[in-house]
Amino acid sequence: DTEVTQTPKHLVMGMTNKKSLKCEQHMGHRAMYWYKQKAKKPPELMFVYSYEKLSINESVPSRFSPECPNSSLLNLHLHALQPEDSALYLCASSQGVAGGPSTDTQYFGPGTRLTVL
Amino acid sequence: AQTVTQSQPEMSVQEAETVTLSCTYDTSESDYYLFWYKQPPSRQMILVIRQEAYKQQNATENRFSVNFQKAAKSFSLKISDSQLGDAAMYFCAYGAGSYQLTFGKGTKLSVIP
Numbered sequence: 001d002t003e004v005t006q007t008p009k010h011l012v013m014g015m016t017n018k019k020s021l022k023c024e025q026h027m028g029h030r031a032m033y034w035y036k037q038k039a040k041k042p043p044e045l046m047f048v049y050s051y052e053k054l055s056i057n058e059s060v061p062s063r064f065s066p067e068c069p070n071s072s073l074l075n076l077h078l079h080a081l082q083p084e085d086s087a088l089y090l091c092a093s094s095q096g097v098a099g100g101p102s103t104d105t106q107y108f109g110p111g112t113r114l115t116v117l
Numbered sequence: 118a119q120t121v122t123q124s125q126p127e128m129s130v131q132e133a134e135t136v137t138l139s140c141t142y143d144t145s146e147s148d149y150y151l152f153w154y155k156q157p158p159s160r161q162m163i164l165v166i167r168q169e170a171y172k173q174q175n176a177t178e179n180r181f182s183v184n185f186q187k188a189a190k191s192f193s194l195k196i197s198d199s200q201l202g203d204a205a206m207y208f209c210a211y212g213a214g215s216y217q218l219t220f221g222k223g224t225k226l227s228v229i230p
Binding site for chain 1: 149150152154159160161162163164167206208212213214215216217218220221222223225
């Protein structure tokens with residue numbers, strides 16, 4: 001089973017709202033990722049969690065706040081977003097290796113389409 | 118820095134025919150991995166095929182196969198017996214000892230019935 005699930009599928013929010021995106025996997029993977037994807041562009045890495053610790057933050061604005069409550073779950077908390085933050089947000093997971101990064105295969109979820117008004 | 122180039126922004130293929138998508142990359146690493154991902158209009162990025170650079174043998178997965186030319190830094194994807202469900206954006210990606218994948222800009226494949 002190579003399934004990563006994401007909720008909600010679609011989200012519309014105002015610039016003053018607070019919302020959260022959720023990602024879940026039950027493959028026993030220990031690395032989880034958030035990507036942002038604009039239309040007709042490749043995904044851009046935002047955050048990486050490895051063994052529930054934040055490993056990579058690609059200089060993402062603080063209005064995006066990731067959280068990894070356990071090895072199966074990854075959240076992205078959103079606050080005071082801008083219209084230019086409207087995009088597809090993809091979650092991915094990979095097996096992960098204790099003690100350091102590795103290039104194992106990333107499995108992606110179906111994404112959350114976010115619109116900021 | 119590693120770069121991945123997909124020189125064909127769009128391609129089309131007749132149903133049941135064969136099509137090849139090209140990908141070239143630049144790296145100074147000797148050990149790395151290459152991937153093709155497919156993203157249909159449903160949005161989900163689906164792994165099509167993976168190739169380890171240390172393996173000489175080209176990876177295959179049913180109707181999908183790659184032509185991996187390490188010296189030329191080329192990694193093309195061949196889709197045989199194209200089906201309507203193959204219509205999607207295809208991304209070539211490179212990874213080497215890091216969590217980060219370097220993606221190409223993508224090739225949009227249309228399948229003509």
